[in-house]
Amino acid sequence: MEGMALRHAISSTLLVLGEASGYDLSKEFDGARANFWVATPQQLYRELERMESDGVIVARTVEQEKRPNKRVFRLTDAGCAELAAFTATTPRATAIRDELMVQVQAVEVGDPAAVCDAVGALRDAAAAKLAYYERIERTWLGDRGRAELLADVHLGGPYLTLLRGLSFERENVAWAELALPVLRARIA
Amino acid sequence: MEGMALRHAISSTLLVLGEASGYDLSKEFDGARANFWVATPQQLYRELERMESDGVIVARTVEQEKRPNKRVFRLTDAGCAELAAFTATTPRATAIRDELMVQVQAVEVGDPAAVCDAVGALRDAAAAKLAYYERIERTWLGDRGRAELLADVHLGGPYLTLLRGLSFERENVAWAELALPVLRARIA
DNA sequence: ATATTCATGTAACAAGTTACATGATTAG
DNA sequence: CTAATCATGTAACTTGTTACATGAATAT
Numbered sequence A, B: 001m002e003g004m005a006l007r008h009a010i011s012s013t014l015l016v017l018g019e020a021s022g023y024d025l026s027k028e029f030d031g032a033r034a035n036f037w038v039a040t041p042q043q044l045y046r047e048l049e050r051m052e053s054d055g056v057i058v059a060r061t062v063e064q065e066k067r068p069n070k071r072v073f074r075l076t077d078a079g080c081a082e083l084a085a086f087t088a089t090t091p092r093a094t095a096i097r098d099e100l101m102v103q104v105q106a107v108e109v110g111d112p113a114a115v116c117d118a119v120g121a122l123r124d125a126a127a128a129k130l131a132y133y134e135r136i137e138r139t140w141l142g143d144r145g146r147a148e149l150l151a152d153v154h155l156g157g158p159y160l161t162l163l164r165g166l167s168f169e170r171e172n173v174a175w176a177e178l179a180l181p182v183l184r185a186r187i188a
Numbered sequence C: 001a002t003a004t005t006c007a008t009g010t011a012a013c014a015a016g017t018t019a020c021a022t023g024a025t026t027a028g
Numbered sequence D: 001c002t003a004a005t006c007a008t009g010t011a012a013c014t015t016g017t018t019a020c021a022t023g024a025a026t027a028t
Helices: A005-017 A022-028 A041-053 A077-086 A099-105 A112-141 A146-151 A156-184 B005-017 B022-028 B041-053 B077-086 B099-105 B112-141 B146-151 B156-184
Strands: A057-062 A070-075 B057-062 B070-075
Touching (some): A005 A022, A005 A041, A005 A057, A005 A070, A005 A077, A005 B099, A041 A057, A041 A070, A070 A077, A099 A112, A099 B156, A112 A146, A112 A156, A146 A156, A156 B156, B005 B041, B005 B057, B005 B070, B005 B077, B022 B041, B022 B070, B041 B057, B041 B070, B099 B112, B112 B146, B112 B156
Antiparallel strands (some): A057 A070, B057 B070
């Protein structure tokens, strides 16, 4: 039962969404949207096959007229039990691998203008994600307060992860705003 | 020249440290210390071999009396040029994969007490890293101000990455403090 | 006594990336 | 008319993880 992390990430997403196609999931796990897990469509289709043959998810084919047919998946009871068991295991520490920071660290011998551009791109991407998360938050909150949403049986957990995404992206924007003038001063 | 990210991460570390052994680097890239890149000793020894045979680093054997001999590496001019060229490329977006968040998302069907323990462990690990980064910051700052250190030709870049690590770990601690009471309330 | 630190590796395996392939529909 | 979206895959390749192996010196 070791090292099936992508699987559990898919399960936890299906738990919240109820049903989703491979394509839907590839959007959820895309870098531009994903809050705590990214995966390529290829990884997802491969894993979904395995999960289906292991009986942790089941597929239902949705016939569409103007769009290609799609297979939507949902968690089975066995899949839900597997996910529940996973919450009781010790999670692996997150492995950070940030190419932009490698560039910032090496800016002394490198190209400050290019690093500036990359930091600007990070700021823009982070700001866009932030706006996206804030829209979700407003939808979930409705007219409730933060404490009430956190206490909600279904959305409390997802809201905690959303709050993490929110503060992470805010931090990204703030760091980029700090770094940009420092790096600009290095452009010869 | 695609996908040699670990290599550039090693190069940028050697740029700051000057010289380091595989063992030294395995400490720098360990999850408990690493600011923006983690790698196992096995990855490092494998990559260091390749880097040496490609001439981007050179080794020097340091004979020790009470300790096993070690081979310390430093960047060559070719290695420095390669690193400089890397700073001008578009960095890949960081891939987030956080098992703890998967557990938090699934807490509704899972084990809230176990998830609480895991969040507590995150808080402790983040607090320890924060203290470690703050020690480094004090050392680098000396009696200078933040702006002066950022303007330092050699340490300005590394200080920017350190500041990012600092705010990231502060954010981790703050999120954990917010999440803990919410999750505790779920323990039946 | 026992565990941790120092110091370096090999081998097998699991996970993630990139390139390619198909083909209709709709938005600009 | 061109690009993006919807929708799913195969194949080859590169990275990253885990288990194992060695062996002396300190710290508890």
